[in-house]
Amino acid sequence: MSGADEPSRVPLTLYNFNSKADIQQFALGVDSDIGGTSTAHLDLDESTAVENEKTTALSPLRPTGKFWGEMRLGVRQGMEDRLRGGYAGFRTKPRTTLFGEMVDDVSNHRFLALRLSARGNPRTRNSYYVNIQTDGPITSDLWQHRLFFHRDDGGWEDLFIPFENFVLTNTGEVLSKQITMFRERIRTIGISILGGNSGVEGPYELGIDSIRAVNEEDVSNPPSK
Known part of the structure; x- marks a missing residue:
């Protein structure tokens, strides 16, 4: 009799950003929703498939x-003492089925x-920052890690962040009591x-091709600390 199968170490693609259907999996949030003045958009950029043919091999041709x-x-006027501006982001929409909410297991x-x-x-x-929400009783809890880029020319790059390096936050504040991330049930991921x-302040633009979960053998750049 053979023993139990080893846990799979194959890279796990969580989300792609290569079609309109992919983009529709995400919801936007921005400070202008509650009185700020920032703007935010998440679009499918079809020009990158052409532009990337002239750049590095890392660039996705899609x-x-x-x-x-x-x-x-x-x-906005009247909100000066009630709100701090300077926020925009997106994250995956909750995925519900007849059997409950779908989650990802990256354990x-x-x-x-x-x-x-x-x-x-x-x-x-x-x-x-990249943000992860796990299944738990406090829905405002987020695991957060800053994104540190290696390139300054706008080129594509892979960033690798150890799950153990994420910090638990609530409404933007780091919690004094840190716990281990419940990686068996990832509800949402966003940036x-x-x-x-x-x-x-100023114009911002971030290209996104994919979000995956990987192991050491698939890490091609020094991981973030």
């Missing part, structure tokens, strides 16, 4: 997602891998730009 807008710290993988292209105003490139944290 349409990709484009998260873009204007980061502004100001708020057999050590790293979150994102293929991204940081563009826009150079000042805004250091204000991006945000937090200009209000660093006092940064």
Whole structure:
């Protein structure tokens, strides 16, 4: 009799951004929803399939997602003492079925891998964060990690973040009591730009091709700390 199968170490694609149907899996949130003045869009950029034929081998030869807008710290009149501006982001929509909500199990993988292209105003490139929501009683809890880019020319690159390096936050504040991420039940994944944290304004643009879960053998760049 053969023993139990080993856990799969094959890279797990969580989300692609290569079609209109892919883009429709995500919902936007921006400070202008509650009184701010920033803007946010998540579109399918079909021009990248042509442009990337002239760039590096890493570049995907297909349409990709484009998260873009204007980061502004100001708020609408009357909201000056009630709101801090400077936020925009997107995350996956809840996925419901007849049997309940769908979740992702990444417990057999050590790293979150994102293929991204940081563009826009150079000042805004250091204000991006990736956010993970797990299944739990406190829906405002988010696991968060800053995105550190290696390139400054807007080219495509793979970023690898160990799941163990994510920090648990609630409404933007790091919780004093940190726990281990419940990687067996990932509800949503998203990316945000937090200009209000660093006092940064200006146009931003982020290309997104894919979000995956991988192990050491698939890490091609030094992982983020």
